[in-house]
Amino acid sequence: MEKRGLLERLKDGGTIVLASGYVFELEQRGFVQFGQQYPGVVLSKPNEVEILHEEFALAGSDVIQGFTYYAHREALKNRGREDDLEKINTNAMAIAKRVADKYDKLLAGGLSNTPLYKQDDAESQKKIYEMFKEQVIWAVEAGADYILGETFDALGEAELALKAIKDHGKGVPAVITLAVYVPDITTDDIPIAEACRRLEEQGADVVGINCGRGPSGFIPLLKEIREVCKGPIAAIPVPFRTTEKEKSFYNLTDSVTGELVYPKNLDVVRCSRDEIRQFAEDAKAIGVQYIGLCCGNYPSLTREVAEVYGKNPPASKYSMKSKYTDGDDVSNLEPHILKIRKHKLGY
Numbered sequence: 628m629e630k631r632g633l634l635e636r637l638k639d640g641g642t643i644v645l646a647s648g649y650v651f652e653l654e655q656r657g658f659v660q661f662g663q664q665y666p667g668v669v670l671s672k673p674n675e676v677e678i679l680h681e682e683f684a685l686a687g688s689d690v691i692q693g694f695t696y697y698a699h700r701e702a703l704k705n706r707g708r709e710d711d712l713e714k715i716n717t718n719a720m721a722i723a724k725r726v727a728d729k730y731d732k733l734l735a736g737g738l739s740n741t742p743l744y745k746q747d748d749a750e751s752q753k754k755i756y757e758m759f760k761e762q763v764i765w766a767v768e769a770g771a772d773y774i775l776g777e778t779f780d781a782l783g784e785a786e787l788a789l790k791a792i793k794d795h796g797k798g799v800p801a802v803i804t805l806a807v808y809v810p811d812i813t814t815d816d817i818p819i820a821e822a823c824r825r826l827e828e829q830g831a832d833v834v835g836i837n838c839g840r841g842p843s844g845f846i847p848l849l850k851e852i853r854e855v856c857k858g859p860i861a862a863i864p865v866p867f868r869t870t871e872k873e874k875s876f877y878n879l880t881d882s883v884t885g886e887l888v889y890p891k892n893l894d895v896v897r898c899s900r901d902e903i904r905q906f907a908e909d910a911k912a913i914g915v916q917y918i919g920l921c922c923g924n925y926p927s928l929t930r931e932v933a934e935v936y937g938k939n940p941p942a943s944k945y946s947m948k949s950k951y952t953d954g955d956d957v958s959n960l961e962p963h964i965l966k967i968r969k970h971k972l973g974y
Contacts, residue, residue: 645919646683687933687940720769736766759791835861841869842906907935
């Protein structure tokens with residue numbers, strides 16, 4: 628049976644769950660050096676990338692995304708690895724395709740922000756377009772079902788990614804998401820919702836926001852985006868407790884030390900599973916059809932989102948169903964077990 632594509636799955640209110648955040652999770656596992664943002668692990672430890680893909684698939688992700696974040700020519704040139712450019716992109720897509728085919732998931736190619744974009748600078752924009760073009764071509768050759776352009780802080784660069792997909796993607800759908808930090812505008816000074824509206828008008832099949840802010844900081848913007856966009860909208864926050872005072876995970880501080888926690892100590896501001904589940908509920912009520920988590924995501928959090936969106940993934944077999952502290956029936960416990968419980972809880 629032929630696999631249903633992205634647009635077929637989104638038709639009539641259908642939904643897509645996306646597991647992202649490969650840099651952070653592979654760094655946690657000891658295979659990527661943070662700060663380099665270099666996906667060379669697809670060459671040095673391809674099995675570890677495949678394992679993570681499989682964990683995300685079992686947790687309920689509808690998509691396996693090739694790990695090509697920051698695998699564009701400029702990033703690899705800056706790290707002295709430009710000769711590996713094509714090999715990294717093609718290997719990343721091949722690894723992802725094996726898992727996508729095994730579990731009947733969509734295969735996504737990926738484009739990401741660059742350090743080159745300058746407004747009103749035709750030369751830098753041409754260079755960026757050419758970088759995106761070659762990545763789009765490799766993704767399509769690998770069999771991508773769609774291409775995701777993500778984490779663009781400037782609308783202008785997002786438009787270049789969309790144009791490259793439209794020009795060279797051979798008709799595959801385009802999903803474009805903007806990064807949101809402290810202001811509710813892009814770095815080229817366009818309100819986020821308006822930027823999404825423009826991208827949709829230019830032919831993006833799904834538009835929305837990713838990275839930068841945690842779940843609570845996404846909700847107000849998602850409501851604005853839903854009001855101005857006609858098609859499916861996307862929400863992929865970071866799973867950290869950003870606030871009205873500290874809107875971005877870049878300026879979150881440790882409540883004990885007062886120090887900035889990005890990037891090394893983000894664990895102290897992680898969202899709980901219940902918070903992620905509540906975010907998914909709120910996003911679903913707004914009408915978000917394409918949802919996931921970005922930097923800091925791991926499989927059990929993806930499972931929370933997937934369950935809210937009715938996916939019933941294999942990993943749900945192992946979901947936590949009870950609360951040890953206050954949800955268990957203790958009426959039938961023997962006295963010595965009750966005593967142990969009291970020691971653990973203090974009451």
